[in-house]
Amino acid sequence: QAMQAVLEAGEQVLILVPEIGLTPQTRARFASRFAAHIVLLHSGMNNTHRLQGWQDCRTGHAQIIIGTRSAVLYPFANLGLIVVDEAHDGSYKQQDTLRYHAADVALYRGLQANIPVVLGTATPSLEHLRLVDDGKLIEYQLQTRPGNAKTASMQLIDARQQSTHQQTADDGARYDTGLTDALIGAIRQTLEAGDQVLIFLNRRGYAPVLLCEACGWQADCPRCDAHLTVHYNSRSQSNSYPNSSYLKCHHCDWQAYIPTVCPDCGSQNLDAKGIGTTRLSENLHAIFANPQTSKELYPIIQIDRDTTRRKDSWEHIYQRINEGKPAILVGTQMVAKGHHFPNVTLVCLPNADRGFLSADFRSPEHTAQLMIQVAGRAGRGDKSGRVLIQTLQPDNALLLKLVKDGYLSFARELLQERKMMGLPPHSYAALIRCEGKTLAATTQALKDAVGILPNAHNLAVLGPIDAPMSNKNSHYHAQLLLLGKDRQQLHRVLHHWWQPVLALPSAKYLKLTLDIDPVGW
Incomplete structure (x- = not known):
């Protein structure tokens, strides 16, 4: 509805999506609603099509522009509205070369052009919630789901109390499927009712x-x-x-x-x-698509980077799912972001523990977002949906908070914890990464960088320390974190300090990069 008025005024609308896989269904959705010239922009297109899209944006021929993060940097003739779908998603942060966050750039472009920017998400990031608290963003809450859809119910399955389902291989050996008998029973019940099941496992490969x-x-x-x-x-x-x-x-x-x-x-x-999506698909095939173990044969549809690598593979998978026949979808986080599967009524998360046990302080937030997003794939049609979370820690306080009180209550508690610990978004971070042929050289360069910091910088300096993956592609990585309570002060320090750091003798032949508001460290 907001787009309607903008398009009638002869202005352009930019819609950002986090993944290339979302562009076909997004285009189809807007094409059915508006008689407008729609342009797609993403890295999967060839240079000719991208150049044509660039020209259409610049001349104003493009009315609705749907693109991934880089589309926010294009020139527009008369931009009237920016919509950032799934605005919390980490894919909007460009991690290498030119570092930027597309949602932040969208907000700044909206401020420059004096046009509205809509950050759409069911699981807002803590940074955006902080901006709401500071009065810099206006929060609108949708109290109901579209159409007749109802919010899916969430239920925990204690994997400690139930044995996981054992399956017999062709050679007679017994192996563990990784799914409890309760989960297998719920899947079978859903399939027999004529509905589809989505099983989320964020680990591709076989093992x-x-x-x-x-x-x-x-x-x-x-x-x-x-x-x-x-x-x-x-x-x-x-x-x-x-x-x-x-x-x-x-x-x-x-x-x-x-x-x-x-x-x-x-x-x-x-x-x-261990179990990856391919192994889980094979296990499910042995249970639900084998004539010896199942009366009805149900297709197992695997959705990850391995199965969507070929051109138009996503479209073929999407078309197969939307035929509406009973099926089991096994997917990574690719299936969590905004996809509309109207016949999915059961979502299963067989490995919900890992994200709450990570050393990364952002991991609980990202895990909860992913869980809620995946849960949102259930019950999007006329039928109600449910979500089964298989866990070895059913008494985990954060997990219980999420299931019982919902994401916003969970996020507010995390926000309070971050404030007590002085972590973003209640502080501002700059991460300096150093890459070289030896770990000793990268660490020494960062030590020298700390040595030339201004005396009265009033920043918390953490490091230098090894990066979470210190050796990557035969290059060694160390890092240095600067935390400040005032963004302007942090940037003043960086403005006078960064060029001398690059000129350090110990930094010669090393790659030093500066990341403002890093997503992780």
């Missing part, structure tokens, strides 16, 4: 680590401080995926063959530990 059970050897990336992820698919050893078994690092893209014996001790007892 997160390959382990030797004889000597404890693990398949590690030779270029990163990370395990190699096992990629294996017994159901796709066909023409379409001839090389579907391999080890891969998800940080530097290093790939290797899966060894047949342990490189250290020669044992053949190599076991893929």
Whole structure:
């Protein structure tokens, strides 16, 4: 409705979405509502189409512009409204090269052009809630879901009290599916009712680590401080995926063959530990798509970066889901962001503990946002939905707060904790990263940088310390964090300090980068 008045006035509307996968359905939604020229802008397009989109924005030919974060930097002839969908999403932060947050840039462009900016989200970030408290943003709450949709009910399943479902493989061995019997029963009940199930597992691949059970050897990336992820698919050893078994690092893209014996001790007892989306899909296929175990055969649709890599693959998956037939969708965070699956009535989260146990202070916020966003995929049509959260910590105070009182109450409690600890958004951060061929050189450069800080800077200086992943792609990373209670003071210090830091003799041949308002450290 807000767009209608803007378009009638001959002005342009920019709509930002966090993922390329959201652009087709967003375009279809607005094309059915408005008789306007719609332009898509994202990195998946070729240079010719992107140049044409740039020209259409600049000349005013484009009326509705739908794009990912970089679209906020385009030139516009007559911009009248900016809408940032899923405004809390971390994808809006550009992490390398030109560092910026698209939601912040949208707010600034709105201020420059004196036009409204709408930050749409069911799970606002703590930074945006702080801006509401400071009177810099106006909060509007939608009290009801669109149409006849009702808010899905959330229920915890105590994985300590129930054994996980055991399945028999073709060779007679028993293996753990990672899902409790209660969860399997709920899935079967939903499918038999003619509805669809969404299972959220934010870990792609077959398994997160390959382990030797004889000597404890693990398949590690030779270029990163990370395990190699096992990629294996017994159901796709066909023409379409001839090389579907391999080890891969998800940080530097290093790939290797899966060894047949342990490189250290020669044992053949190599076991893929843990569950990724591919392994979970295979487990579910054995239960629900095998004629020997199921009367009805239900399709298992895997949705992650591995299955959506090809052009138009998202559109084909989306079309298959919207046929409305009973099916199980297994997906990573790609399925959590704004997708409309009207026939999904059950959402399952089999691994809800990890995010609340992370060392990253932002992890509880991001985990809760992801859980609520995934839960929002249930019951979007005429039928009511429910969400089952399988957990090993059903008495976790934060998890209980989220389930019982909802996200806003949960976020307000986190905001109060951040205030007590002096962490963002109640303070302002600058993160200096240093990259080089040795950890000693990067650490020394940051120590020298601390040494030339102004005496009366009044900032909290944390570091230098190793980065969370100190070795990545054969380069070593250290970091230095500056925290200040006043943003202007922090920026004054940086303004006079940063150029001398880059000129330090110890910084020669190293890569130093400055990140304002870092998403994580």
